[in-house]
Amino acid sequence: MANSETIALIGVNHKTAPLELRERLAFHEGYEPPLASLSGLEELKEYYLLSTCNRVEMVFVCTDTAKARSALLTALFAPGISEDELAPHLYQYAGKEAVEHLFRVAASLDSMVVGEAQILGQLKTAYRAAAQAKGTRLILNRLLHKAFSVAKRVRTETRIGASAVSISYAAVELGRKIFGDLTGKKALLIGAGEMAELAAEHLLTHGVSSVTVANRTLERAVALARRFHGQAVGLAEVPEQLGQVDVIISSTGAPDLILRKEEVRGVMRGRRNRPLFFIDIAVPRDLDPAINELDNVYLYDIDDLQGVVDLNKADREREAVKAERIIAEEVLKFERWLENLETTPTIRQLQAQVEAMVRLETAKTANRLNLHSEADQAALDRMAQALANRLLANPLCYLKADTRRIGLQERIHLVRSVFALDEIAETRPEESPVASGAGPERGKA
Amino acid sequence: MTSFSFLLFLASLALYMLAAAAYLVFFFKEQTEVRQKARQLFMTAFTVQALGFAARYCTGGYTPIATVHETLSFFAWGLGCCYLTLCWRFSVKNLGVFVSLLVLLLMLGAALASRDLILPSPTLQSVWLPIHASLSLLAYSFLALAGIGGLMYLLQERTIKRKQFGLLYSRLPSLEALDKLNHHSLSVGFALLTLGMITGSLWAKQAHGAYWSWNPTETWALASWLLYAGLFHQRFTVGWRGRRAAWFSLVALALAIFTFWGVAVLFAGYHGQF
Numbered sequence: 170m171a172n173s174e175t176i177a178l179i180g181v182n183h184k185t186a187p188l189e190l191r192e193r194l195a196f197h198e199g200y201e202p203p204l205a206s207l208s209g210l211e212e213l214k215e216y217y218l219l220s221t222c223n224r225v226e227m228v229f230v231c232t233d234t235a236k237a238r239s240a241l242l243t244a245l246f247a248p249g250i251s252e253d254e255l256a257p258h259l260y261q262y263a264g265k266e267a268v269e270h271l272f273r274v275a276a277s278l279d280s281m282v283v284g285e286a287q288i289l290g291q292l293k294t295a296y297r298a299a300a301q302a303k304g305t306r307l308i309l310n311r312l313l314h315k316a317f318s319v320a321k322r323v324r325t326e327t328r329i330g331a332s333a334v335s336i337s338y339a340a341v342e343l344g345r346k347i348f349g350d351l352t353g354k355k356a357l358l359i360g361a362g363e364m365a366e367l368a369a370e371h372l373l374t375h376g377v378s379s380v381t382v383a384n385r386t387l388e389r390a391v392a393l394a395r396r397f398h399g400q401a402v403g404l405a406e407v408p409e410q411l412g413q414v415d416v417i418i419s420s421t422g423a424p425d426l427i428l429r430k431e432e433v434r435g436v437m438r439g440r441r442n443r444p445l446f447f448i449d450i451a452v453p454r455d456l457d458p459a460i461n462e463l464d465n466v467y468l469y470d471i472d473d474l475q476g477v478v479d480l481n482k483a484d485r486e487r488e489a490v491k492a493e494r495i496i497a498e499e500v501l502k503f504e505r506w507l508e509n510l511e512t513t514p515t516i517r518q519l520q521a522q523v524e525a526m527v528r529l530e531t532a533k534t535a536n537r538l539n540l541h542s543e544a545d546q547a548a549l550d551r552m553a554q555a556l557a558n559r560l561l562a563n564p565l566c567y568l569k570a571d572t573r574r575i576g577l578q579e580r581i582h583l584v585r586s587v588f589a590l591d592e593i594a595e596t597r598p599e600e601s602p603v604a605s606g607a608g609p610e611r612g613k614a
Numbered sequence: 615m616t617s618f619s620f621l622l623f624l625a626s627l628a629l630y631m632l633a634a635a636a637y638l639v640f641f642f643k644e645q646t647e648v649r650q651k652a653r654q655l656f657m658t659a660f661t662v663q664a665l666g667f668a669a670r671y672c673t674g675g676y677t678p679i680a681t682v683h684e685t686l687s688f689f690a691w692g693l694g695c696c697y698l699t700l701c702w703r704f705s706v707k708n709l710g711v712f713v714s715l716l717v718l719l720l721m722l723g724a725a726l727a728s729r730d731l732i733l734p735s736p737t738l739q740s741v742w743l744p745i746h747a748s749l750s751l752l753a754y755s756f757l758a759l760a761g762i763g764g765l766m767y768l769l770q771e772r773t774i775k776r777k778q779f780g781l782l783y784s785r786l787p788s789l790e791a792l793d794k795l796n797h798h799s800l801s802v803g804f805a806l807l808t809l810g811m812i813t814g815s816l817w818a819k820q821a822h823g824a825y826w827s828w829n830p831t832e833t834w835a836l837a838s839w840l841l842y843a844g845l846f847h848q849r850f851t852v853g854w855r856g857r858r859a860a861w862f863s864l865v866a867l868a869l870a871i872f873t874f875w876g877v878a879v880l881f882a883g884y885h886g887q888f
Contacts (some may be wrong), residue, residue, distance in 0.1 A: 346770070346783070346789065347774065348790050444856070
């Protein structure tokens, strides 16, 4: 039955899976290929994928979660990674818990760095891709839009993002301790990953004068460099570039080290020992850890930057409690909306609403008509009831019809919005005659 | 009158102590009002000490930069002077704590040394003596400041290299600021040291008839001057900086201080008579 559809979420994040596995799961070629491979799956009614450097998550609407899950995992990761290999690292949520998890992710409560703002942008990009691929429909559209507004609410009502913490923030903070002032310093991006891009943007707003981009494929480098009004170079030119730049952010997908200690040592004399600050956010590492041993050279990888960010952790955790409350509230609201998507409560609510309207209007007219006999009153009531029934006949028929052409939930949604049932339920729950009774009937109709 | 100048000395010692305490409180608590108080205390102590020198000059009839008590005290005052002039130019976070502690240490040393007035013997008396002594001590003050910058640099560099973001990381200034401090103080200090050497040699000519006589003080002074000259040269030509420069300035400072106070104790020389 279409009505027993549930929202399910499966995924891995920095807490459940090692970097190496996350790296293999990540969708390096963008969302289009994996979304395309899901489009044919019957088991999935709706789906959406999120891939960042700390998490890979899949949200889908289905009737049989177990079947849908294995179909999805096979389509996405087989034969490279089997379901059995993944299973110990996967978390899975369904229904209310899935909604809650998604909201927590959007509000950056589940991030490696709680409160960082990058995740929302990543979520929006992921959603846009899924929507374009027609993976999201009524439920996921609503769910993700809700997730964005939850994130916004958390951001404005709590101070969780106040210290704007993220890898980029940590990079700027450390850069200041090394260079004193970032004004006029030059940055080099090796590899054109999203994290590096964000970090570069952050550095630019803090006074860095130019960003050079080195990439394996020059096209991507040129495109990114143009965005920063910088210069694009090939990977082979990196050692040469080290003479001019001050901050280097490396994030290539290369399997081996791309810069070794000796190469860096070689440039130090040429740059008169001016400090070099390397940030390695690539997994696996791009930069030789021994680089940090050189004088006036500082190398940080993701885990090290974490230490910088930990400094103001306690503050953020206090605010996180507030954020959790907001999320709990929003999850409840979403649940109510979801429940209303079932046929029975919608029919009852619709009937009640139309009858109430008709009754109100007849009562007004009855007062003016000055009816004396009970028979007259009864006739008027009958007429009102008949009117209500006639008005309801077609919408109810439309709701109950077993047509494959338009999905049940779309139909419910259409009727609900034409009759403004959600507005009434949300704004005046106590006045809405069925709001209280609409709860536990999920999946029954 | 002696007791009056000594009273001023004691007053400045007490004020330096309070200033150092206030700077320490600021270091741990990071309250801006405390820093203002500390700076005011330090400046008051500095002024009171200057008055003390004036009083001693009036009493003794000679420039009071001769005995160990006087030179230590003048060294401390010179360090305060360097610090206060640097404060105008650029701010280095929490430099005050380190400077005030060193000043306090020097003042305590001065307080323990004999404070008798010893008039230099007529052969050594010359117009060059106070000039040589004050220039050299001011040079030491700047070089000591360079050393403090170096020490702070080494501490901060350690936290950044080892990625231990504890107490020091947030309280110490940026590496760049510390390196600049080291560089600036070294440049001024080295120039003053050179002038100190020249005036010292002129004084030797007047007192003994020879510009240079290879006695222990002169030899050690030349050694430390060469060390500083080497550091100065490396900084300007190959861009030595950071950890190496910081270590070097600390070693050179130790040698310079040994030249002045250590050699006097170990060998006999002109400075030995103090």
